[in-house]
Amino acid sequence: MATIFALPNEVVELVLWQIEDTQTLLSVSSVCKWLHSLSLRPTVYWITKICAGSPSPS
Incomplete structure (x- = not known):
């Protein structure tokens, strides 16, 4: 998983x-x-949504 970035x-x-x-x-x-x-700015939106409460994909 270390290569995800x-x-x-x-x-x-x-x-x-x-x-x-x-x-x-x-x-x-x-x-x-x-x-x-890792401070992944491009994915902060998705990280925040997942951290905030597991959103459903549209």
């Missing part, structure tokens, strides 16, 4: 949705904190 935003988004769908909320929270620590 090198992936296109669309891929990061899909990975985040996969994490949300398959892992526990605690794991999502941990990933959230880890992603925030």
Whole structure:
């Protein structure tokens, strides 16, 4: 997962949705904190939405 920052935003988004769908909320929270620590500005929107309460994809 250390290479996620090198992936296109669309891929990061899909990975985040996969994490949300398959892992526990605690794991999502941990990933959230880890992603925030990388300061991924392009994906802050998605990270924030996931951290805020697991949004449904439209």
